[in-house]
Amino acid sequence: MGAFHRLTKEEKEQCLAAIEFFTNSKMLFLSKDISLAQLAEETGITVHKISYLINAEFGSNFNDYINLKRIDYLIDNLNQPMLKDLSIKEISLACGFGCRSSCFRAFRKHKGKSPSEFLKRISKN
Structure with missing residues (x-):
């Protein structure tokens, strides 16, 4: 350092x-x-x-910092037309993740849930 x-x-x-x-x-x-x-x-x-x-x-490290930005962007824009009707895989790619699995890993690490579980919880509110 x-x-x-x-x-x-x-x-x-x-x-x-x-x-x-x-x-x-x-x-x-x-x-x-x-x-x-x-x-x-x-x-x-x-x-x-x-x-x-x-x-x-x-x-956090650089990758976690960037992944948190991606997760926040995903959450903030879930109901926007650009993401609304996309699959989790398509949303993952649109938010900068290289693949669906990297999105899942980041979500589990930072939110304690998979993107699907998180989205279901949000849609119930």
């Missing part, structure tokens, strides 16, 4: 704001091939610094 733990609060906040801005505004998480290197290129922040900040500030 090197000198990253010595970043000032302002430096951390600026970097985290840039990470969040580019990830969210450009919806980088919707690309199944998004990488730390691409995020570094977009933000101008080094790969190592991004990795450190995501680990230190969000308590």
